[in-house]
Amino acid sequence: MKRHTILPVLLLIVALVLAACGGGQATEEEAPDQGDGQPPAGAVDEIVLYNWSEYIDPEILSMFEEETGIVVTEDNFSSNEELLAKLQGGATGYALIVPSDYTVSIMKEEGLLAKLNQDNIPNLSNLSEQFRNVPYDPGNEYCVPYQWGTTGIGYLSSKVEEPTSWAVLFDPDPDAPYFGRATMLDDVRESFAAALIYLGYDPNTTNEAELQEAKELLIKAKSALAGYDSDTYEDLLASEENLLAHGWNGDFLFVVEDNPDIAYTIPQEGGVIWVDNICIPSSATPEQKEAAEKFINFLLKPDVGALLSEWNYYASPNAAAEDILGEEFLSDPSVYPPPDVLSRLHYLEPVGEFEAVYQRLWDEVKAATP
């Protein structure tokens, strides 16, 4: 073979070997034209992320801006229903949103999500296998799993005995120290799920009689509640204004630093498990979508995925990030529930027409005097 024919063949062999070596390993690929600190001409230089409160390390936004020149600003919601209503109402301007599993299904059905251009998201390969094929979005056609976690009870361990049953909320003892100093999530599906699970019913039930029973229980629980809260309940525990709260695991773990007395548990009857996802609304412009895909690809870098979970104390769907997170994090049972706990957890699912029934009953709960 002549020299000029050998070279391309050699290059091909090197390329094939490199490709083979890279198989199954963590990658940190960059989508086209990323990394020069400047958005390309005609591209947007600012996008809005519509997210749950305190759900991203601000450092991640700064790092992304430094790398791409794109500023990510945040707007916050407190529940899936608030996010859904906002999009259903025709809100524009959001490039990224973070719905939970069951809400992804609803949004897909209602045409509220844009399909991802996976060519712009090569770091998708860093996701763990199980998160490449979630039932509500097989193949990550619309969304990328962001964090996952559980819903249970946080409490001050030196003042309250470990709550082993949801009875602490649904059959509250007026003499208990937490009576009047407890909160429940201001979240229709989560609060109904807690009551339905306590009753031994399916948290996705569409049986009116079961829902009525759950409603009565939620009203009864109000006598022990200081209020409903999904945004500051962990701070109210940390300051010891409250002693017990229904909430999300990572939010409690986040404030252990401020008050080491805070503990988290999932009652014996079970709890909720959820996966939050980062997606692009169909109302995003092509330029916003391109910037949003850059951001999603950035989040999927192993080190960025690790930063996200380290800051949030939520479990990572990113296998490459988990390699960095290390054993201590991965073996924390409050973050990664052990198999016996996992077997008692339920995913929320869309309930179709019944969403309106849940909402009506929830409005009645909120308006009721216990």
Ligand code: N2P
């Ligand atoms: C973060 C809230 C977690 C979202 N503050 C629960 N789906």
